[in-house]
Amino acid sequence: MSKLISNMAGSVWKIVVKQGDKVEKGQDLVILESMKMEISLAAESSGVVKEIKVNEGDFVNEGDVLVELE
Amino acid sequence: MFKKILIANRGEIALRIMRTCKLMGINTVAIYSEADKDSPHVKKADQAFLVGGARVNESYLNIDKIIEIAKETGSEAVHPGYGLLSENPVFAKKCEEAGITFIGPSPEVISRMGSKIESRKAMEEVGVPVVPGITYPLSNADEAVKIASSMGYPVMLKASAGGGGIGMQIAHDSEELQKAFAGNQKRATDFFGDGAMYVEKYIENPRHVEIQIFADKSGNTIYLWERECSIQRRHQKVVEEAPSVILDEETRSKMGAAAIKAAKSIGYSNAGTIEFLVDSNKNFYFLEMNTRLQVEHPVTEEITGIDLVEQQIRIAADEVLKYTQSDIKRDGHSIEVRIYAEDPKTFFPSPGKITKLSLPKGSEVRHELAIEEQSVVTPFYDPMIGKLIVKGKNREEAIIHLKNALSEYEIEGIKTNIPMLREVISHQAFKDGDTTTNFVSKYLQNK
Numbered sequence: 001m002s003k004l005i006s007n008m009a010g011s012v013w014k015i016v017v018k019q020g021d022k023v024e025k026g027q028d029l030v031i032l033e034s035m036k037m038e039i040s041l042a043a044e045s046s047g048v049v050k051e052i053k054v055n056e057g058d059f060v061n062e063g064d065v066l067v068e069l070e
Numbered sequence: 071m072f073k074k075i076l077i078a079n080r081g082e083i084a085l086r087i088m089r090t091c092k093l094m095g096i097n098t099v100a101i102y103s104e105a106d107k108d109s110p111h112v113k114k115a116d117q118a119f120l121v122g123g124a125r126v127n128e129s130y131l132n133i134d135k136i137i138e139i140a141k142e143t144g145s146e147a148v149h150p151g152y153g154l155l156s157e158n159p160v161f162a163k164k165c166e167e168a169g170i171t172f173i174g175p176s177p178e179v180i181s182r183m184g185s186k187i188e189s190r191k192a193m194e195e196v197g198v199p200v201v202p203g204i205t206y207p208l209s210n211a212d213e214a215v216k217i218a219s220s221m222g223y224p225v226m227l228k229a230s231a232g233g234g235g236i237g238m239q240i241a242h243d244s245e246e247l248q249k250a251f252a253g254n255q256k257r258a259t260d261f262f263g264d265g266a267m268y269v270e271k272y273i274e275n276p277r278h279v280e281i282q283i284f285a286d287k288s289g290n291t292i293y294l295w296e297r298e299c300s301i302q303r304r305h306q307k308v309v310e311e312a313p314s315v316i317l318d319e320e321t322r323s324k325m326g327a328a329a330i331k332a333a334k335s336i337g338y339s340n341a342g343t344i345e346f347l348v349d350s351n352k353n354f355y356f357l358e359m360n361t362r363l364q365v366e367h368p369v370t371e372e373i374t375g376i377d378l379v380e381q382q383i384r385i386a387a388d389e390v391l392k393y394t395q396s397d398i399k400r401d402g403h404s405i406e407v408r409i410y411a412e413d414p415k416t417f418f419p420s421p422g423k424i425t426k427l428s429l430p431k432g433s434e435v436r437h438e439l440a441i442e443e444q445s446v447v448t449p450f451y452d453p454m455i456g457k458l459i460v461k462g463k464n465r466e467e468a469i470i471h472l473k474n475a476l477s478e479y480e481i482e483g484i485k486t487n488i489p490m491l492r493e494v495i496s497h498q499a500f501k502d503g504d505t506t507t508n509f510v511s512k513y514l515q516n517k
Contacts, residue, residue, distance in 0.1 A: 008421075
């Protein structure tokens with residue numbers, strides 16, 4: 001199982017996958033927004049989206065788990 | 071003259087405007103969001119009012135609440151600063167309807183220049199050169215490809231309502247253009263509520279040179295020379311200077327004349343900036359007009375000795391310009407660098423608490439700061455936390471002053487772009503004046 005972890009403080013702008021999706025390594029899962037900039041966060045390994053821990057618009061801190069893959 | 075002005079902004083520009091108001095004997099009203107309650111701009115104002123939550127649409131973009139505060143405090147005018155509501159015609163209109171003077175041009179002019187397609191059309195009509203391209207919205211990606219192939223690649227795909235680099239992308243061939251279209255159109259719709267897209271020819275190795283103009287309400291129009299803002303990252307300016315290293319006197323006066331013609335033709339009043347791209351043969355092309363004070367206005371103040379905010383307020387108060395073109399002097403060289411709270415390599419935002427702030431001192435150094443020691447930089451707003459401005463007798467001296475100032479500049483607790491600025495200033499290509507808009511990717515990222 002792998003986790004997608006936020007690399008900065010900001011809000012969740014877009015979640016581009018849903019639970020059960022099969023994703024490839026390097027595929028964008030979540031787009032964060034901070035200081036008027038959007039940063040895409042990509043899967044570090046291939047897998048299936050097990051759980052999405054956040055909603056669009058949520059505020060997250062650096063280190064927060066956003067998505068769990070298995 | 072006004073007795074009280076509400077400043078509908080935050081950070082360094084709110085403080086900058088307050089400073090001039092104080093000199094003019096005008097009281098100031100600040101507004102702030104919940105995230106900004108301990109900010110310097112709140113403490114420095116004569117009065118300060120909470121306007122809403124941390125997110126800009128709850129606070130600094132809350133038009134009705136801001137106008138309500140202006141009315142309740144008896145503010146006779148509103149200064150919008152830059153960004154936020156500064157180029158919002160609805161805000162300007164609502165101020166007007168409430169009997170409050172909006173310090174800027176008319177809502178009609180803001181609205182016309184806010185559309186890149188409309189402003190290109192307006193400039194073409196009066197014979198100001200524009201970047202070759204179209205002046206109508208594209209209906210789909212196929213139409214974009216058809217036009218691009220007749221113009222020749224590379225092309226720039228742009229959102230008509232775009233700004234801050236959002237909704238624009240270079241395309242080198244039809245495949246890239248096809249791919250870029252949908253994504254950029256969607257981003258433009260999400261960000262600006264307007265998905266109108268157009269294409270223009272990509273100018274190779276361009277410089278970004280802009281002309282500062284001032285027009286009073288009687289139509290007297292002057293220009294305060296140029297600023298060169300070619301060094302950018304993510305299509306946002308990082309280093310700005312005046313005068314430009316590329317312009318000769320002939321090109322300078324041609325661009326000044328074009329800027330004045332442009333401003334007069336649209337019935338402009340107050341401060342404005344006409345942005346041009348200049349190619350390697352010194353051909354210049356209209357890019358867009360900013361109908362407000364610019365972030366980089368201090369470099370113009372340094373070389374002309376004129377307080378731009380004071381002139382804005384005087385024009386808004388129906389005064390006639392006391393300068394004619396021949397009164398505008400040009401003395402020395404000034405450079406401004408923007409201090410961003412971000413990683414100096416990846417440019418990713420770096421919010422957090424400033425644990426130490428130690429600033430360079432000296433008469434050749436000017437600071438415009440949004441923060442102080444112990445300030446918390448939140449993720450809700452633009453990453454710019456300050457500006458450092460230097461002045462020298464000439465460019466060479468200004469670079470030396472800037473290099474010294476940057477070496478003494480210390481911020482701890484968050485990451486900043488100061489290491490990147492030091493690299494730019496120390497680079498031989500910068501000293502040589504090889505300042506094109508691809509400077510960062512050409513000299514700093516491909517090492």
